[in-house]
Amino acid sequence: MARVVSYFLAICNLFCRSSKMDLETSLKECSAALELFLDNRFSDALALLKPWKAQSMYHAMGYSSILVMQAGMTFEPKDMDAAMTSLREALQTCQSFRKKTGIVETLASLWYRQTADNLTEEEMHAELCYAEVLLQKAALTFLDESIIGFIKGGMRIRNSYQIFKECQTMASVTKDMEERKSTHVHFRGGISMGIGSFNLMLSLLPSRVLRVMEFLGFSGDREVGLSELRQGAGSNSLRSILSALTLLMYHLYITVILGTGEGNLTEAEALLVPYTQRFPNGALILFYTARIALLKGNFTFLRDDPSE
Numbered sequence: 001m002a003r004v005v006s007y008f009l010a011i012c013n014l015f016c017r018s019s020k021m022d023l024e025t026s027l028k029e030c031s032a033a034l035e036l037f038l039d040n041r042f043s044d045a046l047a048l049l050k051p052w053k054a055q056s057m058y059h060a061m062g063y064s065s066i067l068v069m070q071a072g073m074t075f076e077p078k079d080m081d082a083a084m085t086s087l088r089e090a091l092q093t094c095q096s097f098r099k100k101t102g103i104v105e106t107l108a109s110l111w112y113r114q115t116a117d118n119l120t121e122e123e124m125h126a127e128l129c130y131a132e133v134l135l136q137k138a139a140l141t142f143l144d145e146s147i148i149g150f151i152k153g154g155m156r157i158r159n160s161y162q163i164f165k166e167c168q169t170m171a172s173v174t175k176d177m178e179e180r181k182s183t184h185v186h187f188r189g190g191i192s193m194g195i196g197s198f199n200l201m202l203s204l205l206p207s208r209v210l211r212v213m214e215f216l217g218f219s220g221d222r223e224v225g226l227s228e229l230r231q232g233a234g235s236n237s238l239r240s241i242l243s244a245l246t247l248l249m250y251h252l253y254i255t256v257i258l259g260t261g262e263g264n265l266t267e268a269e270a271l272l273v274p275y276t277q278r279f280p281n282g283a284l285i286l287f288y289t290a291r292i293a294l295l296k297g298n299f300t301f302l303r304d305d306p307s308e
């Protein structure tokens with residue numbers, strides 16, 4: 001597996017540099033980088049994405065996602081700055097692919113939301129990536145912990161949510177595109193992940209807060225969230241694993257912390273199976289495998305842990 005990826009890297013270094021990056025290639029490279037990441041080869045993943053992060057939205061998004069995760073783990077100011085800079089650049093890259101709306105359209109969209117059936121496939125992906133990067137930026141702003149940071153973060157989250165909703169509308173009017181474009185499955189996977197995570201997270205808020213959020217146009221339906229995430233995890237797309245990881249986080253941590261006690265260990269184990277086979281040593285995968293063993297009270301597994 002790792003060897004195949006290395007060859008891919010080498011070949012790409014030879015050929016991809018000079019030509020323009022198309023959407024399909026950028027999705028392939030982004031998922032190659034994700035595989036490297038899951039295989040603990042973090043610097044290789046960054047090296048694959050870095051050369052194209054100014055020209056391709058998926059490279060930009062992947063690159064900033066890795067830096068954000070790093071910052072979220074270390075909390076060091078240096079890492080936070082690097083992540084913030086990469087997010088700013090990623091937003092610019094995504095913005096350059098988004099459909100330009102003139103002043104007339106902007107005014108018109110104040111009255112009726114543009115259903116945007118005129119967007120190209122690339123422009124649709126740009127909307128999705130933009131929303132995702134915005135959400136990461138919001139998360140990082142919250143870590144800043146000032147009241148200004150809180151308000152800015154809140155506004156970004158709202159903006160991101162609205163774009164996800166618009167993408168969902170777009171996906172429902174462009175059903176026939178699915179057969180034509182191999183990239184469309186990734187677009188749908190992204191929507192499932194975004195809408196699913198939003199619904200699930202909001203559903204965890206106290207009901208009074210949730211009512212305010214619903215008044216502001218958010219929706220926090222737990223069942224919708226779970227079913228979107230399951231759909232995303234089951235689709236064979238770039239973001240399948242991210243949907244799966246969100247579900248695992250819910251079943252293995254959030255339900256335990258909140259004491260709702262409805263985490264489904266059977267489902268968690270089934271979700272993890274394909275990834276334990278592909279990335280037997282992946283840090284993230286081992287982390288969840290150990291958590292399942294712990295929750296099941298399987299101390300045989302924990303004692304067998306080679307790190308001890």
Ligand SMILES: *[C@@H]1O[C@H](CO)[C@@H](O)[C@H](O)[C@H]1NC(C)=O
Nearest residue numbers: 114115116117118119120173
């Ligand atoms: C946009 O979509 C509308 C309706 O689907 C169509 O009539 C129009 O020609 C499209 N415009 C462009 C520029 O593609």
Ligand SMILES: *[C@@H]1O[C@H](CO)[C@@H](O)[C@H](O)[C@H]1NC(C)=O
Nearest residue numbers: 262263264265266267268270
């Ligand atoms: C847990 O998940 C499994 C597999 O997805 C399902 O068959 C089972 O009904 C679920 N259990 C509960 C309590 O929801």
Ligand SMILES: *[C@@H]1O[C@H](CO)[C@@H](O)[C@H](O)[C@H]1NC(C)=O
Nearest residue numbers: 293296298299300301302304
């Ligand atoms: C407990 O972990 C061991 C070691 O990984 C495994 O062989 C065994 O099947 C697990 N038992 C259960 C009940 O899951």
